[in-house]
Amino acid sequence: MFATIILGVVLLYIMYKYLSPNPETRKLLEKVPGPKPLPLIGNAHQLRMGHAKMVQTHRFASMFSDYGFHKMKIIFYQVVFLYRADWVEVVLNSMKHIDKSPDYNFLHPWLGTGLLTSTGNKWKSRRRMLTPTFHFNILHDFLHVFNKKSHILVDKFKGKAAKGDEFNVFQDIALCALDIISETAMGKDIDAQSTDSEYVHAVYRMSTLTDTRMRKPWLWPKFLFKMFGPGHEYDEKLKILHDFTNSVISDRLKDFDGIKSEMIRQEMNEQSEGGLGEKKIRLAFLDMLIYMSDNLTKLSIEDIREEVDTFMFEGHDTTAAAMNWATHLIGANPEVQAKVHEEIDSIFGQDNRDPTMEDLKDMKYLECCIKVKKNIVIKLRNLILLHLPSWVTIVFLFIEMRNVTRGLTVVVPIAKTKTIGKKLCTSFQSRTRHPYSYVPFSAGPRNCIGQKFALLEEKTVLCHLFRNFTVKSCQTREELRPVGDLILRPENGIIIKLSPRV
Numbered sequence: 061m062f063a064t065i066i067l068g069v070v071l072l073y074i075m076y077k078y079l080s081p082n083p084e085t086r087k088l089l090e091k092v093p094g095p096k097p098l099p100l101i102g103n104a105h106q107l108r109m110g111h112a113k114m115v116q117t118h119r120f121a122s123m124f125s126d127y128g129f130h131k132m133k134i135i136f137y138q139v140v141f142l143y144r145a146d147w148v149e150v151v152l153n154s155m156k157h158i159d160k161s162p163d164y165n166f167l168h169p170w171l172g173t174g175l176l177t178s179t180g181n182k183w184k185s186r187r188r189m190l191t192p193t194f195h196f197n198i199l200h201d202f203l204h205v206f207n208k209k210s211h212i213l214v215d216k217f218k219g220k221a222a223k224g225d226e227f228n229v230f231q232d233i234a235l236c237a238l239d240i241i242s243e244t245a246m247g248k249d250i251d252a253q254s255t256d257s258e259y260v261h262a263v264y265r266m267s268t269l270t271d272t273r274m275r276k277p278w279l280w281p282k283f284l285f286k287m288f289g290p291g292h293e294y295d296e297k298l299k300i301l302h303d304f305t306n307s308v309i310s311d312r313l314k315d316f317d318g319i320k321s322e323m324i325r326q327e328m329n330e331q332s333e334g335g336l337g338e339k340k341i342r343l344a345f346l347d348m349l350i351y352m353s354d355n356l357t358k359l360s361i362e363d364i365r366e367e368v369d370t371f372m373f374e375g376h377d378t379t380a381a382a383m384n385w386a387t388h389l390i391g392a393n394p395e396v397q398a399k400v401h402e403e404i405d406s407i408f409g410q411d412n413r414d415p416t417m418e419d420l421k422d423m424k425y426l427e428c429c430i431k432v433k434k435n436i437v438i439k440l441r442n443l444i445l446l447h448l449p450s451w452v453t454i455v456f457l458f459i460e461m462r463n464v465t466r467g468l469t470v471v472v473p474i475a476k477t478k479t480i481g482k483k484l485c486t487s488f489q490s491r492t493r494h495p496y497s498y499v500p501f502s503a504g505p506r507n508c509i510g511q512k513f514a515l516l517e518e519k520t521v522l523c524h525l526f527r528n529f530t531v532k533s534c535q536t537r538e539e540l541r542p543v544g545d546l547i548l549r550p551e552n553g554i555i556i557k558l559s560p561r562v
Contacts, residue, residue, distance in 0.1 A: 173366065229554050
């Protein structure tokens, strides 16, 4: 009993020291609307898990929609949920306020301080360094991987379609996305769609363990995470992930001279011909980092690993979720699916070739289905309001703007910003709606560096899927039960039935 009391006091002290805002912030927060907190625990009693958490988030957003924001307090942790698009713009579009919230610290053991989690001069230098790696010519070279892995997925689906049974498609698409990011980020074919890999299991398990720790304050201290939580399993999975990445980096470093020569050749080719030349080597993101490291003088092996691990983490979960939601929503709207089929058929006809960059550019309707824009897919867009791949963007502020000051975490619930944006920023279907009412890739200086990569991948995989099959969604929207973990995922998966197209 005594030990429990001591443990509780230590935990409260840690939370007060690291999470409590300064007196000026607390005074300002008294004027901010929000659900009434209880003494000491604040609004902790109103926190929910799983799908109930999403329901609660949307309920509070509706309750305080006229204000455009509301606060919540979890013991000493003060959070403001921000919905108004014009205020979201002020926060996200600032070069001064680019620090992430303390929540991202839980990713540091896995991702280090790579592009996602770093701040200050390190983030600025890495952003400048990494931006050229998403140049159009490099993305063009990745298209081969998108198509190759999509074929594997389609072949798996042909067997399922032949049986005519309903099945959960979520994991199949997620493994395809993991295959794609592994080969494009590391140059390593892990064959996630066909083999049972220790590395693949570790990737998915780490996401779950990290989310579990984030949701339980008593597991935040490392020693408590190991004593009362899955800390030992976390360390085991972390070792698997880091050992794998380190081994891949080591193998690629052995061919540093070859990578350097190829990078120089491609740069000279682009300068002399002004376009895409014939490449002898298909380079991965890791190869470009090794080239930029200048034989490890500018980037260490640890620097390279944290960026590769970051792109492995960011580059498969979010795209997988987006493709799954799109598959369900298109499959649930026959008239939308008919237009997707019509567009694909108009591009390919009877030709069995893989889609090219030009083909993907021509898939404007499919892109609208993915991005949910303009007036083209009104019915689909009305459904996707609650189903965006990243459910929040969190920004930790050190500021004195718009009644917000240092020591406060601001949460931008992307889906609800879009919904509230419909109410506060003219008609949702109007082209004049506020641009920050829809920020699925965030916005401003810390927007997603890989958004073009993600969109091309999603269009390619979905093109192969709807080119070969007619999809029938077997769930209602209510049955999907979205859950806000590290990504927004359906609690019960995505259940579909496939019919071959003739």
